[in-house]
Amino acid sequence: xxxxxxxxxxxxxxxxxxxxxxxxxxxxxxxxxxxxxxxxxxxxxxxxxxxxxxxxxxxxxxxxxxx
Numbered sequence: 846x847x848x849x850x851x852x853x854x855x856x857x858x859x860x861x862x863x864x865x866x867x868x869x870x871x872x873x874x875x876x877x878x879x880x881x882x883x884x885x886x887x888x889x890x891x892x893x894x895x896x897x898x899x900x901x902x903x904x905x906x907x908x909x910x911x912x
Contacts, residue, residue, distance in 0.1 A: 859885055860907040866896035867907065 856871035868874060868888075873881040877895050879888060885906075892901045 856882075857885065858907045858909050859904045861894040861896060861899050862903050862905060863899040864894065864897040866894050868904065 856869065858870070859868045860866070861868075868879075868885070870884050871881060873879040873883045874895065875881070877892075888901060890901055893899060894901075894904070
């Protein structure tokens with residue numbers, strides 16, 4: 846059931862606190878091996894920011910206006 850909730854949940858955007866890189870779940874990061882639709886929770890904990898090398902643990906969710 847939780848997996849179904851994740852599929853229907855809106856996509857979110859996460860921002861690196863160090864360099865400002867944005868990870869958008871809807872877009873993914875294909876150059877980093879993360880296809881569109883990859884949820885933040887599905888990214889390995891040892892993933893690092895492609896912009897500056899900051900670990901995933903130093904990212905924060907950013908609310909964005911969908912319009």
